[in-house]
Structure formats: structure tokens, C-alpha cells
Amino acid sequence: MMATGSRFILRSCTRRVGVLAWAGLPVFLAAGGAARAGEPGGQIAAVQPAINSGDTAWVLVSAALVMLMTPALAFFYGGLVRRKNMLSVLMQCLMILCLISLQWVVFGYSLSFGPGNSLIGGLNWAFLKGVGMTPNADYAATIPHQAFMIFQMMFAVITPALIIGAFAERMKFSALCVFTLLWATFVYDPVAHWLWGVGGFLRQWGVLDFAGGAVVHINAGMTALAASLVLGRRQGYPDGISPPHNLPFAVLGAGLLWFGWFGFNAGSALGCGSLATGAFVATHIAGATAGVVWALLDWTKHKKPTTLGMITGMIAGLAAVTPASGFVTPMGAICIGIGAGIIPWFAVTYVKALLGYDDSLDAFGVHGVGGIWGVIATGIFASKAVSPAGADGLLYGNPGLLWIQLKAAIITMAYSFVVGFVLLKVVDAFVKVRVGEHEERVGLDLTMHREAAYTVID
């Protein structure tokens, strides 16, 4: 009876809030437990959690959608750099995709989600030992454990890829490979464990991060800021840098990112039902709202709405709704989208110019600032009426959640910035993170990869 009940609860909520979900157990047992106990299979599930084909199908498709986001990001970023650096950005994204996939199965997954303490998982699941087809009820009770593992792998991949935006056009490729591995190990894996892993301290505090506002966006965004400081400005920045070489590629990338984001957020329901649907809807609405808001701000300040502004707003909105997507109403998503249009716009327009750092493709301005807003906004707009597995935010009479979210945002910000900064300095001491002046002038495609993205002659 108990176990049947727990199975039901776990199916209907995410692993991110699994601890909180237990609070609803007595309510469930009173309401529907008796009816379900009579169902065929109910008692079998008590012994071994049953795999649900619908849930598994959705999570596997979602993993594929999130995988697509890294090549999508490659084109989003690639379109924004100069012609001579196009391949370098594509190559950085692809190398991260392959490298982190390996890191994840060797020890990354274990450090993030394996049994450990409140700060980091252990090495029990290294080389995917024991991570098989039997569901792990702590995370997702109705899908094979490996489905959860591969879905999470795609998050671990795209997060370091986001940082590329800060150091594009001047990072040495060998340094990028070393830094990415170190960053995944010392920053991504622990932070993922804090918020999502069993025993993680932020998870125990009741921090809500549905699909990675802190784990992915704040984390990558703050290290991006550190990277822009460690590597310094590009030669000629700001006025001597040519405009984006191919905005249509950036639009293609942004469109595919949006598409992939349905897997990112709705997939984080780890099942296919009302929670996934709610996250899907909130995701779409926030992205759309922020796109409109950014366009309007450009229209007001620069007299014309810009294509680059519109897609930047879309991405900022999608990033901001990520931690909130499973917990907010469609109207809450609109409010988050409005904030995501305004706050990153100010960061990119005024703060960057004022402080003079060269966050080349605004990885901090869009993902970092958007993510910070999203994590805080979750503390404002989250509602138990949307997902009983969540919590009520400020608007629903619980200022405590806002405080918890704020603390989580600050802790993540500080950790990613400081450790990201230190790791870059360490790599710099050994292999120099920045390419030489001549290499930067000629472009990274030729100097790092001995290739050219485009031929001039047929």
C-alpha cells in the first residue's frame, strides 16, 4: 500500500522535488490509495517499479531534443562570430558534445547523481556500474535508469557549451578541451548534485529548479563572466569588431534551440502527463513573451526592431522559465517572460558597455542574467496549484520560498564564478587559454583547425 502510493507520487512529479512530494503522501493515501491498490500490477510495482512505455518514450525523445540543442547552439553562436571563426565555434560545441558524453559515463553521472554526501555524489556509479534498465525510484520511477542518465547527459553537455559565448574568437582549442573537462568535473557535477542529486543540500532546502535555471544557466553564465575577464577583450573591441557574419544561421540556431527546449523543460517532468504539458506550455509562452518584449525595447531605443534582438529575447525567455516551467501558470510564464525581456536587455545594453568586459556573444548577459531572474522568479510565481510537488511562491503567500531561491541563486553564482575563474587561471598557467595575437587576427578556423568555413572561389 505504501509502496503503491509512493510509486504514484513519484510518477507524477520530478526527481527535483521528490523530497517535497512525500509531504503529499498522506493526502494521496486518503484520497485514491484504496482504489489503486486493487489495480492489477499495483502490488507488483510495490516490489519492483514498473517501466511505463509512454514516460520512457517521452524522456528518450526529450534526450534527443536536448542533444540537438548543442549543434543548434553551435549555429546560433556561429552565426554571430566573424567568418574567420565560424568553424572554431562549431568545433568547440562538437568537441564538448563528445568529450562530456564520455566524462559523463566514466564518472560525471556518478558525481552528479550517485550516492554521496550533501556536496557531491560518490564514485559508486562510475562507468555506469549498476545504472541499468531497472528504474531508480529516487529520480524517475517509471523509466529505465539509463534513460534518466542519458537525458541528464545532454544537460551536462550543453551547459559548458553555453560558456563558449564569452570567450568566442580567442580561446585556444587545446585549452578549451582541458578547461571543459575540469569545469564539468569541479563545477557542473557538484552543482547538479546540490540541486538535483539525492542528499544535495540545496535540494534538501527545498530549492525549486525544475530544469536547470541554476544548474545550467546561472552556472554557465557566471563562469562565462569569469571567462570574459580572464581572457580579456578581443583585439579591436568594441568598435573594431565586424558584425555577425550570418544572422540567418543565428536564427536557425535559435529556432532549433526553442524546439529543443521542449525536451529540456517538458522532458524534465521525467514522465508524460500533466506536469510535462504544463512545463511545455509555460516554456513556449515565456520564450514568446520575451521575444516580443526585447523587440519592443529595441524599437523604442534604436527606432527599429532587430532580428538579433528578437532571437536574443526568445533565448533569454526560455532560459528564465527553465527553473520555473513545471511550477508556474501560463500567466506566471508571461510575467517571467516580461522580466526576461527587460532585465537581460538592460544587462546587454548598459551594464556590458559600462563595465567594458567583452562577453562576446552575451553568454552571461543572456543565460546568466536570464537564469538569475528565472531562479528568483520561481520563488515569486511558483504555485502548488500547478504542481503539488512544487511549492507556493511569494504571490501565493509564501515569501519563504523566494528567500530560499535567492540564497540558492547567490550560492550558485558565487561558486561558478570563483571556481570557473580559478580553473581558467590554472589552465592558463599550463597551456595559455588565449591564442596568440597573430592567430587571433588570422582567425581560429585556419590557425586552430587548418580549415575554412567558406570557399570564395567555386
Place this chain on the structure above:
Amino acid sequence: MKYIVGIIQPDRLDEVLKRLMDEEIHLVTVSSVVGRGRQKGIAEVYRSHKEQGSLLKKTKLEIAVNEAFVEKTVKAITEGARTGQIGDGKIFILDLQECIRIRTGERGGEAIG
């Protein structure tokens, strides 16, 4: 022999080509170029960053002609390309030392036509 270089607004190209054809001037090389003149550039904006030195898109014509065709060429380009707005472009006329038709090896005025 003269070598005539015309820099015109891209949207006037079809009109200029038609008028050149009417004057029986067939030899022409066209390329897309960027540049600036009195018109200056239109500042482009990327994530609120204004590009100061942006160059404007123009179309460049290169035409080799015998002396008898110089004024006809100038007339065709001028009339075809003129809108009366700033930025209509320029025509440069250079002396041409030699012209060789690759297929036959003909030289000089014979080779141009």
C-alpha cells in the same frame, strides 16, 4: 581604348545593363562591392551596439571600350543609374594599354568588341 569603372546603386543595375545593350556595348563585368562616399554609412545595430563605420552595398561595373564608345557608355550609366539622391555613385575613366582576346589572340580595339 578606355577602361570605364562605374560604381552605382545596386538596384539600378538592370536599367544600366539595358541601356548599355541599347548602345551595343556588350562587354561588361559586374561585381558586388561595399564602400562609402558622401552618403556615408547607415549605422547598423547589433544587441544595442552601434556599428560606426559600416559600408554601403554598391555595384561595380567594369567596361573596356574603344574611344568612339566612351561617351555612349558614360551616358548609358549616368542615365540608367541616376536617381538624383545622394549616393548615386561615380564613374572613373582610365587609359587602357592593351586588350587581348584569349580565344583568338587578337589585340587592341579588335579584341574589345
